[in-house]
Amino acid sequence: MPTALITGVTGQDGLYLSELLLAKGYEVYGLVRGQNNPKVDVVRRIDGLKLLYGDLTDLSSLLRAVHSARPDEIYNLGAISYVAYSWENARLTSDVTGMGVLNMLEATRLYCADDPGRVRFYQASSSEMFGKVQEVPQRESTLLWPRSPYGVSKVYGHYMTINYRESYGMHASSGILFNHESPRRGPEFVTRKVTRAVARIVLGLQETLELGNLDARRDWGFAGDYVEAMWLMLQQETADDYVISTGETHSIRELLDVAFAHAGIADWTSYVSLNPELLRPAEVDLLIGDSTKAREQLGWKPKVGFEEMIRMMVDADVAEQRASVS
Structure with missing residues (x-):
């Protein structure tokens, strides 16, 4: 062992x-x-x-x-x-x-x-x-x-x-x-911050969500x-x-699109406000990785796609928030 x-x-x-x-x-x-x-x-x-x-x-x-x-x-x-x-x-x-x-x-x-x-x-x-x-x-x-x-x-x-x-x-x-990311991600990270807020908004526990740079792109x-x-x-x-990495890049706006749509909200603009205090002093605008070496030498490749992952996180947060008020 x-x-x-x-x-x-x-x-x-x-x-x-x-x-x-x-x-x-x-x-x-x-x-x-x-x-x-x-x-x-x-x-x-x-x-x-x-x-x-x-x-x-x-x-x-x-x-x-x-x-x-x-x-x-x-x-x-x-x-x-x-x-x-x-x-x-x-x-x-x-x-x-x-x-x-x-x-x-x-x-x-x-x-x-x-x-x-x-x-x-x-x-x-x-x-x-x-x-x-x-x-x-x-x-x-x-x-x-x-x-x-x-x-x-x-x-x-x-x-x-x-x-x-x-x-x-x-x-x-x-x-x-x-x-x-995952449902286990800390709520201070932007993906979980979004999915948790979406869950609370659809359950009537929260009205709006404050974010910083909506145009930052990440390989999630x-x-x-x-x-x-x-x-x-x-x-x-x-x-x-x-x-x-996945080799794909998505913006915060795309993250919002997927998360809110999965909760039944087609237009999230009235629920999201921009807070300049949440902007980084030095922003990282675009990260996208080339994992060719890992795929060829390790035989590794991602199995869960971006939208599937975000939907998984929204579902988990809805269940958690619902349980917290029941």
């Missing part, structure tokens, strides 16, 4: 990944920060998942967690992942999302110093690293030009992963994942598909970096 350790296990990706690995017969450990973490109850519902406590900013706690789990695979998903918040607290974002990667890599290196390739390491890189895009579509070789403290921190972690792979011979791979996929790509990366004989 292989063993995996997942940081950021309480997040959307951590939940899907833990379920995937458990279904494949893994022994799975999830790292959570602090015993009063409000999201711990969510992961405790996953049958078979074992919890360890640690903090990405505390190397000693990560060493203890690695020695306790004795993993064959480590998936470093932990981060402060809300881009807008990264401007409000750039230092904390840098410590967790950037330096946290270094701490996790170092804990892994020390644990398997006698055989650097014994533990396979996955780093959750991000399409936000491309920022002010220098090439369309974006691929593994595209110049990185981050436009937020979050993006800068992810670039640091990405290159540190490459450095540990090249310096110490570690089996360390990075997945440059484009936006991936389903998180359940993307965690499979993470696993496939660590099954390869040689570690490498892969763009994971």
